[in-house]
Amino acid sequence: APDRAFLTINALTGRAQDNVVYPDLCGDGGEVCIGEASDVWGDVVAAAEAADDPTGACRFTAFVGYEWSGGPDTRNLHRNVIFRTTQVPSFPVGYFDEPTPEGLWAALRDGCASTEGCDVLTIPHNSNLSTGLMFQPAAEAVADPAVASERARMEPLVEIFQHKGDSECWPGSPAADELCDFEKLPYNTLSGANLNIQADPVALDHVRDVLGEGLAAQALSGVNPYKYGIVASTDTHLATPGLASEQDFPGHGGAGAGNRDALPVGLPDNVTFNPGGLAVLWAEENSREALFRAMLRKEAYGTSGPRIRLRMFAGRGFDDDLCDREDLAEQGYARGVPMGGEVPAGDGPIQIVVAARSDPGTEARPSVPLERVQIVRGRLVGEAVQFDVIDVAGVEDLDADVDPDTLAPTGEGASRLCTVWTDPDGTPEGPSFWYARVVEVPTARWHTRTCHAEGITCPTDDPDWRSCCDDRVQRLVRERAWSSPVWWTP
Secondary structure (H helix, E strand, O other), X not given: OHHHHHHHHHHHHOOXXXXXXXXXXXXXXXXXXXXXXXXXXXXXXHHHHHHOOOOOXXXXXXXXXXXXXXXXXXXXXXXEEXXXXXXXXXXXXXXXXXXOHXXXXXXXXXXXXXXXXXXXXXXXXXXXXOOOOOOOOHHHHHHOHHHHHHHHHHOOEEEOEEOOEEOOOOOOOOOOOHHHOOOOOOOOXXXXXXXXXXXOOOHHXXXXXXXXXXXXXXXXXXXXXXXXXXEOOOOOOOOOOOOOOOXXXXXXXOOOOOOOOOOOOOOOOOOOXXXXXXXXXXXXXXXXXXXXXXXXHOOEEEEOOOOOEEEEEEEOOOOOOHHHOOOHHHHHHHHEEEXXXXXXXXXXXXXXXXXXXXXXXXXXXEOOOEEXXXXXXXXXXXXXXXXXXXXXEEOOOOOOOEOOOOOOEOOOOEOEEEEEEEOOOOXXXXXXXXXXXXXXXXXXXXXXXXXXXXXXXXXXXXXXXXXXXXXXXXXXXXXXXXXXXXXEOO
16 A cells, blocks of 8 residues: 555656646545645644743754645656745645745745744755756746746755765756766656656756756846755655765665665665765754755755765955964955855956865764866857866875775775865956865675675676676765856856
8 A cells, every 4th residue: 555655646747737637536626635735834833833842942943844746747846835934834835736936935934924033945856857857948037037037036045965966967968977877777757766667857857957058047037046056965765865875875865765664675666776975054053943044045055964064155365374264254244145045246267266174074984085176167268168176175085995794995085175275267357156165986786795794796686786796886986065156247
């Protein structure tokens, strides 16, 4: 019965947008299901309120939220919906109610307008499984700047990484570099990911390409619909949001190998999936109001799992010794803008300050050194977007590997990397963005660790462990963090 219910719900949310209806069991107009959903929604709001610590201790913050699970033809359109407070509409709008993102945004806006103290944002996730549907073509945004403005207002953040793959950049795209070949899924729809139907994702399902599309749209209409900040997520459905380590990965709570009755033999998940990532916010305190403001201003970053600490500021006139000073952040705010911000007009070339610290680690999970820091730059030059990836701190270790016996990383790196980088091309003539990518030395991927612990060597004839030798996934990974971009508009 649980399997049948899971498949039925996925089939219903996979209907084409012009054919979305409540199932018959929900009664006329979905009345029965709407009533039941309202009751569950009340439980969700109460649970968030009970878990939240509103005192000055700020021990834990819980937001009211849900997932809008649209997936026409199983092309993923999922959005995470996050509310600012517990003053929320009486009903969570789903795919059966509003089958388009535009309809969702309008319904959320109207619901909050009639609820005092309500505010909301949405975060698109797993864009790599949308086959070009998650981000509407920029031409449509240019044709209707109001739609572009609504997207920009309702969706300040985008998810760049999670359990079902990396969505930074597609290796076959003109926007790509050599490090884009990281945790890429060999699927391009939700059904493909669940049923192992292989097909390549498209470039415009990836964040870097879409950021470039936004620059082109902005030049034509004055509105950038894709002015996203960046986060990452676990999305393993285990209710363990911090469990993103490559060590002892238990698998997914639904879409991976079924662990409901007993642990499966072999790998606990589809080998092409990963443990997921983390979302990080820079805020004044751990409270709903402060964290929600941080999301709105995009002072956020994502990691592929490690607890890397990352700061980035952009501006002009930064001191050369800023990395050695204790007031780096204070000077960053005083002389520039943090990640997610718009660089103000001024004289002189634009400078970027990036400071990163490695995950401090624990005795059981030792810290992994940082290999390098890169700046990813996108600029509109004429009518084309030009992308560059520049190493600004650290050095690539071409001989880095892991110890064959212990799987400990052998790469050389640093616990801290920091630089004040001046864009050698000065102030761009066209709209531009810059974001930082921090890269660790290579480490053993989760399936490499699990297979090593079982003594599996490749090739193997054991059908339960054949996934250990799947050539679609790499033995090692360079874990990383991505800052939200900073922006320049002439």
